[in-house]
Amino acid sequence: MVPDSAAAVFWRNRTTGLFDRIPLPAAFCGADGTILRANPALAAEWGQLAGAFRGRSALELFHPESWGQLRSIAEAIRLHRRSRYPVAVRWTAVNGVERRGEVSVDLVDDTSFDEPNLLVIVRVAEPEAEPVASAVCAGAVDATAVRILALTAGGATTAQIASAVGLTADGVNYHLKRLSRRWGVSGRAALVARAYVTGILAPGAWPPEPARSAGRPGP
Known part of the structure; x- marks a missing residue:
C-alpha cells in the first residue's frame, strides 16, 4: 500500500x-x-x-x-x-x-x-520571586532588561522594543517573562509598576527612562 x-x-x-x-x-x-x-x-x-x-x-x-x-x-x-x-x-x-x-x-x-x-x-531552574526590598538593588536587573522595561512603560510594542534593543521578539518576551517570574507578577502593567516601586525606572520622567543607578550587570 x-x-x-x-x-x-x-x-x-x-x-x-x-x-x-x-x-x-x-x-x-x-x-x-x-x-x-x-x-x-x-x-x-x-x-x-x-x-x-x-x-x-x-x-x-x-x-x-x-x-x-x-x-x-x-x-x-x-x-x-x-x-x-x-x-x-x-x-x-x-x-x-x-x-x-x-x-x-x-x-x-x-x-x-x-x-x-x-x-x-x-x-x-528559575529563581524564586524576590521581595521588593531586594529588588531595589540596581544590580538586580541587567541593562537590557531595564531598557525593555522603560520602552514597555512608554507603550512601545514588542516589535518596536526588539528593534530598539537589538533582540528578536522572542528575546524581548524572554526578558519580560523572566522578570514576571522573578517578581511574582502577571502582565506588563504590573511589571512596569514594580519597576517604578523598586526604583529601577526614574519617577517623573517622560518618556520613561532608567533611574541613574539602574542597569548594572546583575548576579
Whole structure:
C-alpha cells in the first residue's frame, strides 16, 4: 500500500507546528548531538532565531554538571534502549546570564535498526520571586532588561522594543517573562509598576527612562 503523501505532509507540518509551540526550550538532535531543529523557546534563551541553531552541537550550548550522565546516554544509543535520561546542565544565556536546569533526553527512531535521534527538552531552574526590598538593588536587573522595561512603560510594542534593543521578539518576551517570574507578577502593567516601586525606572520622567543607578550587570 502506497502511503498518502498529502496526509504525510499534513501530519509532518502539524507535528512541526506543535513542536515550535512547546513553551519549554526544546531541540531535535542527531545521535551525535547535532541540532536538526530548535524551537523558538530555546532560541529565546540566546535572543536569536531558531534557524540559527541548525547544525550546531547541543554541547556547545549546554554544559553537563556530570559527564557520567552523558556516558549513560551514549551507552543507551549503542544498545538501542528506549528511555528518558535527565542531565543537569548549566549555560550562559542572552547578555551573559548564567542559567541552570535539567535537560531530559529521549531516544526516538522509526525502527530498532536505525541510529536513534534525540529529543531534548530543557526545564529551566528559575529563581524564586524576590521581595521588593531586594529588588531595589540596581544590580538586580541587567541593562537590557531595564531598557525593555522603560520602552514597555512608554507603550512601545514588542516589535518596536526588539528593534530598539537589538533582540528578536522572542528575546524581548524572554526578558519580560523572566522578570514576571522573578517578581511574582502577571502582565506588563504590573511589571512596569514594580519597576517604578523598586526604583529601577526614574519617577517623573517622560518618556520613561532608567533611574541613574539602574542597569548594572546583575548576579
